[in-house]
Amino acid sequence: MEHRLLAPADPLAHAADDGWDVLDHVLRHAARWGVDPARTAVFGESCGALIAALTAVRARDAGVRLRAQVLVNPVVDVTGGMFDYPSMAEYAYQPSRAEPLLRLFQRLAAPSGRDARAVSPLYADDLGGLAPALVVVPTQDAVADHGRRYAERLFDAGVPVRLTEYPGAKHAFLTLPGLEPQAEAARAEIFAFLDAALGA
Known part of the structure; x- marks a missing residue:
């Protein structure tokens, strides 16, 4: 989306509202889109994974049963604690200049006066x-510990999570299969996870 x-x-x-609006629209017009509303999942990468996670929470609160959620990096x-993770310190400036970009992202995501916790599913x-989750974490990533910590929280809440x-x-x-050797393996894992979740 x-x-x-x-x-x-x-x-x-x-952006989180957009995620919910798309899911709600597709489910309300399932016949038009040729989808089975009983076999629905959300999937996102990076900021898209944040939107997918927020959408999964909102779906649960609205009584919409998702079959799965896939959250990639x-x-x-x-929140103000966004940078207080070991992976942030280790990968702040290599292999890319992640920290300056993430600080800009944070300022835009939750401007002064906005509740950053309300848009932080952690x-x-x-x-x-919540729907069963697959959390995919590339290890050389400043936000790797975000994914690890969220998977722990899901597990502690009784959500089936891998x-x-x-x-x-x-x-x-994941978007660089020709450059990142592990992209194909990750894609295969995601497809298998979704096949199992949506095929049941």
């Missing part, structure tokens, strides 16, 4: 009852 890009007038809450914390009051780490892979590796 093409969510609104973060900008001073468009914080993350707007998710950013799940845009801090959701209750993660119970955390898979791809050693040496970098942020957005």
Whole structure:
């Protein structure tokens, strides 16, 4: 889906609304889209994974039963503590200049006066009852610990969750199958996970 890009007038809450609106529209017009509303999943990478995670929480709250959620190198914390993770310190400036970009992302995601916890699924009051999750983490990624910590929170909440780490892979590796050797393996894992979740 093409969510609104973060900008001073468009914080993350707007992009999260776009995620929910797309899911809600597709489910309400399932016949038009040729989908089975009983076999639905959300999938996202990086900021898209953040939107997918927020959409999964909103779906549960609305009584929409998702079969699965796939979160690839998710950013799940845009609070002031967003940078307080070992992976942030280790990969802040290599293999890419992640920290400056993430600081800009944080400022746009939750401008001053906005509740950053409300758009940080890591801090959701209750993660119970969410769809089974596959969390894919490339290890050479500043936000790797976001994914690890979110998988722990899902597990603690009783959500079936699989955390898979791809050693040496970098942020957005899934979109670079010709350059990132592990992209094909990750894609195969995701397809198998979704086949199992949606085929049952």
